[in-house]
Amino acid sequence: AQSVTQLDSQVPVFEEAPVELRCNYSSSVSVYLFWYVQYPNQGLQLLLKYLSGSTLVESINGFEAEFNKSQTSFHLRKPSVHISDTAEYFCAVHKAAGNKLTFGGGTRVLVKP
């Protein structure tokens, strides 16, 4: 069975500072990797995804994630955060056919002024 570990449950960060959210997964086969963001009292929004090709993927709002196959990691980074980035971030893994995702436990990001 595959599992996803988000190493930090909470990450406080000052506005305009960089942030890195760590995600490790366990799988012996090729997987798709996703990051979702959840704002308070809302559903999940797709932030970015890795399917194949370039190991560095970017989102339209400044986040990027790097797929590292040897370390089975998919860490999310943003060079400069805004107050509006305060949310919970989930890493997810997809394996095999279908659309089942396995999620990590989530990382709460609190951006402080």
Next chain:
Amino acid sequence: KAGVTQTPRYLIKTRGQQVTLSCSPISGHRSVSWYQQTPGQGLQFLFEYFSETQRNKGNFPGRFSGRQFSNSRSEMNVSTLELGDSALYLCASSLDYSGNTIYFGEGSWLTVV
């Protein structure tokens, strides 16, 4: 293009009752998945429907069931509600069975009292 629509958004039920939640996927999408989100267990996969057939099922008791209609809309039902069923239920929509892009709705907040 409308996103994934879930109804109702909020509901309160009494132990022992049953509840039906509805999900309309993005137009043209044929796969619908359901997830339960709780503070203690995080995001857990319930089941997936594709072309009106259940293709995948998570580790939940038989009280949790679902179905998909010919227009791809889906419903999930929970019978004999327990306090522990209080959760955010999220519906996810996908174009096909490839798993490469999965969009979520805003969720249905269920409180069991």
